[in-house]
Amino acid sequence: MAVLFLAPALRCGSPTPLYAQSIEEPRLVVRGLDFRGNHAIDGYTLRTSIATTESSWLVRFPLTSWIGAGEKRYLDVTEFRRDLLRLVLLYRVSGYLQVRVDTIVRRSKDAARIQFLIREGPPVRVRSIDISGVEGIVPLRDLLHDIPLAVGHPFNRIRFEWAADTIRAAVRDRGYPFAEVFRSYDVHEDSLSARIRFELEPGARGRVDSVIVEGAREIAPDVVRRMIPIRSGAWFSQSALYRSQRDLYRLGVFGYVNVTLADSAPQGPADSSVAVRVQVTEGTLRRLRMGVGYGTVDCFRGLASWSASNVLGGGRVLDLTARVSKLGAGDPLSAGFENWPCGALKDEVGTERFRLNYNVAASFQEPFLFSRLTRGTVSLSAERHSEIQAYRRDALSANLSVTRETRWDLPVTAGYSVSLTRTFAEPAIFCSFLSVCRLEDAEPFSEQRLQSMVTLGFVRDRSNSVLDPTRGSTLSAEARYASRLLGSDSLIQFAKGVMELAVYYPIGRRTTLAWRVRGGGIVSPALGFSGQSVRYIPPSERFYAGGANSVRGYGQNRLGPVVRVVNPERGDTVLSRDSPGNEVRRFVPDTLTAATGGNSLIIANAELRFPLPGFGARLSGAAFVDLGQLFERGKELVDFSKTRVTPGLGLRIATPIGPMRFDVGYNGYQPEAGPLYRKEGPELVLLNPLYRPGRSGAWVSRHLVFHFSVGQAF
Incomplete structure (x- = not known):
C-alpha cells in the first residue's frame, strides 16, 4: 500500500520542517524523480542542481539487479531537505524571486517516488542597462549586442556576471590589460524590475x-x-x-x-x-605507438608509428608510420577469416583485391614556413589499397603540401603529388563503360603509370568535438586536377571536386540531431584508345557509395552501378533432380559482381543520437535515415528517382578514442540491375544488359545490413 506525503511549500527563509514519518527506516530506494510546473528551467538542469538522484530502471528487475547492472540510489532525508533550498536558490538567481517549491513523496515498502511541484511565479525583468566609461574604446551598440542580457529579459545574476566578463574582455582586447568593470543592480520587487549598471575603469593603454x-x-x-x-x-x-x-x-x-x-x-x-x-x-618528444583493431570491411588491422618532435630544432616533426589491414583475409596472410568473422570479404577470394593492404609512410613537417600561419609537409609513401568489389591500387608516392591559416580561422591546403601507380579492376568494367571487351585490350589499364596531381582544399570545423560532436558544424571541400601539363600519363587526366557539410543540433542535454550532405563530380577529357574516343577515369578516383560511413542500408561499395561476370572456370557442384526425378550433379559457375562507381555522387544523412535510460553516458542509441546514389553523367541522364533511402538503428558505446558504433540498416530494394558478361576465351560476351539476380536466404540476410566501426558516421 502506497503512502502519500506532502511537504509544505518552501518560501524565503529557512525551510519548513518536512513531515513526521520516519523515512530513515528502512532505507528507501529512489525509484522515481520528477519535476512539475517548471517552464523557465529545464528538468535536466534541475536534476543536476540537487543531490537526490533517481535509481537506474535496471535495478527493478531481479536478474539485472543481481548481476549489478544499473545503480541503486537511496533517499537521504537531510540532503532532500537541502534540495528544496537548492532549487529555490537556483530560481532566485535566475530572476524568479516568488518561486515556491512543494514536494510529494510516495512511499512503498522499500522505495520512494519523489515529485517536486514548482510554482515559478513571474520573473524580475531587466528594465534598463547602463554601461559607462567605454566611450572612445568600444562602441556601446556592440557591447549591448554581445552581452548575454537584454532589456525585457529575466534578470539572471549568473548572466549578469557573464556580461561584466564580456565587457572586460572586449576592452582588454583593445589594448587595456588592466581594465576592470564595476557592476551593481537595483531590484524592485513590487514592480519586478531591475536596473543594471556597469562602470568601466580602463586604466592605461599598454x-x-x-x-x-x-x-x-x-x-x-x-x-x-x-x-x-x-x-x-x-x-x-x-x-x-x-x-x-x-x-x-x-x-x-x-x-x-x-x-x-x-x-x-x-x-x-x-x-x-x-x-x-x-x-x-x-611533452614526450619521442613517441612510439602500436595498435590493433577490427572492422567489418578491413578485417583485422595493425598500426605502428614512431614520431620525433623538434627534429633539427624549430619544432619540426618527423613521423614514420606503418599500417596493415585484411590480416587473415588477404594473401599472403590469409587464414580463412573471409568466411568468419570478416564475411564481407568472402566474394573477394580469387580476385586481384584479395591481397593484404598496407601503407608505409614517412613525413616531415615544418611548422614555420616563412610565417607562423603557414606550415609545410613533405611525405613519401608506399601503399596497396583495395576497395571491396571495386579495385586495387598499388602506388609509390611523393607529396608536398602547404597549409595556410587564414584570417577567418579557415586552414587552406594546397598540395602537389606524383605517384607511380597501378590499378587493377575487373575487365568487365572497361567493357561496360569503354566498350573494350577483349581482355588483352584492357591490360593497358592495369599497367604502371605516372600520376601527377595538384590539390586544393579547406576544412572549416566549428564543432565542439572531433570524436563525438554534439553542436556546431563542419564544412570541407577539395579539388583535384591531374593533367599531362603536370607530367601525368595521358590515361590519368581528370578534374574532381567534392564538398561536404555536416551540422549538429543539441536537443536537450544529451540528444543531438545531426545531418550531412556530401556531393561531388568528376570530368575527364576525351582520349583516343584502341581506335575509339573514350573518357577514362581511373577506378581509384571514381566515386563509390554504401557502407558504414555512407548509405548504411548497403554494404561497402554496393550502392550504384554494377557489372556481373559469369566465370565458367569457378563455381560449385550442386545436387539436383531431373524431370524423371533422378539425382544429378550440376556445375553452377560463379557470378562475380563488381562496382563500377560513378562520376557524380550525392549522399545525405540524418541521425538522431539519444541517451538510453538506465545506462548513463556510457551507452546511447541512434536512429538514422540515409539517402544517396551514384550517377554516370554522359552515359545516362541523371535520374534522382533512382536515389535510395535506407533507415536504420544503432548503438554507441563511449570509449576514450570515440564511440564504438554498431549500426543496422534496412534495405527494401531489389539488387541493382546491370550488364551480365561471360568469359569466352580472350574476351567478354554480353549475356544480358539488365540482369538482376534474385535475393536468396532468410529475411534478415536479405534486408538487414550490419556495420561495426569506431567513431561517428559523420
Missing part, C-alpha cells in the same frame, strides 16, 4: 614590452616566440593570449601551455607597457 618564455628545455625560446601572434611593441590583446596558447598546443610538442601577463597589476598609474609570460612544459 603595449607589449617583452615576451618571457619559461620551461623550454630542448625547444629554443625563440621558436616559442615566433609561433605565437604576440609581438613586442604591439598593443596588448587578451584574445591574443588565448590564440597563443592554442597555437602552441597545435605544435604537438608541449604537454602544458599557459600564457598570461607577467604582472597582475600595473607598476604605476601611467605605466603603458606590459610583459607577457609564456609557461610551457615540453
